[in-house]
Amino acid sequence: MAEKKDFKQVSAYVWELPQSYDKRMRAPARIYGNAEIFDLAFRDTSVQQLINVAMLPGIVGRAMAMPDMHQGYGFPIGGVAAFRSDDGIISPGGVGYDINCGVRMLASSLHHEEIAPYLETLNAALYRACPSGVGGDGAVKVSERELDTVLEQGSGWALQHGYATRDDLERTEDNGCIPGARADAVPSRARERGRPQMGSLGAGNHFLEIDVIDEIYDPDIAQAFGLVKGNIVVQIHCGSRGLGHEVCAQYLKQLQGAPARYGIEIADRELVAAPVDSPEGRDYLAAMAAAANYAFANRQVLAHFVRGAFEQVLAGQVSDWELHQVYDVTHNIAKIETHAVGGKQQRLIVHRKGATRAFAPGRPELPAVYQATGQPVLVPGSMGTASYVLVGTETAMAETFGSSCHGAGRMMSRNAALRDKRGEQVRDELRKQGITVRTGSLKGLAEEAPSAYKDVDLVIDSVTGAGIARKVARVTPLAVIKG
């Protein structure tokens, strides 16, 4: 088991385990975080999980963990690793079950004082309009044929059906559609699970939140993102629902024989992998992209119903308001991207498991509106605490394949959280802070108590200290819907 002393401190925010630590490692392993975050990494098995990633063939640069790192299954959460696209691997365990779990932020021209009288009603309307809970049906029914379009076109399907604007698509990672998706690569059971769930939050750590922008750190970039101090924003955190879970589970099963077939050594079966350029690898990539597209469409449909709920509640009360999309980021994904490696441009497959893309200004993947600013990086905090809007940097491009953190990161197990507080207590504590809460599961609320998470400020200080993102704005919650 690696210990703190085995790591070399590269800077105040970067710690590196040399490749020589274990002869099976094919790259060094890096942890991003200040001394406190680095200490926390040794409380669970996440360091070993990171080392396991560093052992995978075709890895380029380093196996990395962002400051919100914690124990996962396979990759650690907060894990980033890139593999050569010619002889490297793709691993469903490096993406996870909730393919393209991500966050969308809608910003408004509404001042929080303007909507304060309607907040309870608004939260109730959002709760009705955006279904949540385990297995629950979604707001929209799609036919088998439409599902093919969802899988292959993502938010493009939503645009055709009036659930999106062109601006929404422009302000979504990959324009809401990862290329190469194939509906026929998605197992039938995944389709069966996903078809009724379009437009639903799900459960677990998923949420919908109304927040107020309480701090602006970079006025110019905040203006470009449409963020005004005192105004409210809406955050939507969810993913590909049962469809994504099933794609992951089925391909993990299919790939169980692949390591032996292709001579890939793995330290953990959850890391089963196939060469990117193999029939198994290509099929998984096509299915993963399809599940990711489903998730983009899902968040887009939810955004549509969020706007509808606002319209319904504010009609005749408040006029001249809008909810425009700031951005939509994915934090469970593997994507083909080109990065500079040793001075040369190289095509890589970048796995981000609980990590967010954080591209610098000028990257061709960014829309025209963000070419000069860099990509908005949305980092939700734990329920009841601040969330941040960051922006991607050149340091991230140089060091982390343009990646940054995705949240606060859990610190306490769900069992410990349940022992610590009851759901009613968590709800009352949030209410005392002036936060309205709606949930279908008080137990779920207890599992997601803010005290179960790291202090998001520590995580943000670490990513900004390391230079892999810069602060733009902070938001704090007014109303929460917990899936």
Next chain:
Amino acid sequence: MGRWRAVDHTADFALHVWGDDLPDLFATAAQGMAALTVAETAGTSVMLDVTLDALDVEGLLVDWLNELLYLSERHEVCWTAFVFAELSPVALQATLTGVPIAERGSYIKAATYHNLAVHATPEGFETEIVFDT
């Protein structure tokens, strides 16, 4: 007689499971998972047959638990009793008995292969399973 114990995991759920034999291990793991995911049941029991195969016993255990999660989501039923017509390390045939779910418990997305190993012991079998939540 099988037993299970919840193991602390930072983000997800994990269960340590003991069984006198493989059917006992599989049934106990399923009961442990049901205890996490279902708070209350009510109504008339239902039955269903399941057939699965896998490369090895660990793969079969993951398939088994994920099949039960899927069938629980699809039928809104908590599976509580299991009769195995066949259970080898690579295949199983089982009849499930379940009761409709009145209130759900914690949310589990899937059973994972993470560090999964089924160990034979003098008392039977044991394993530890991590669930993605």
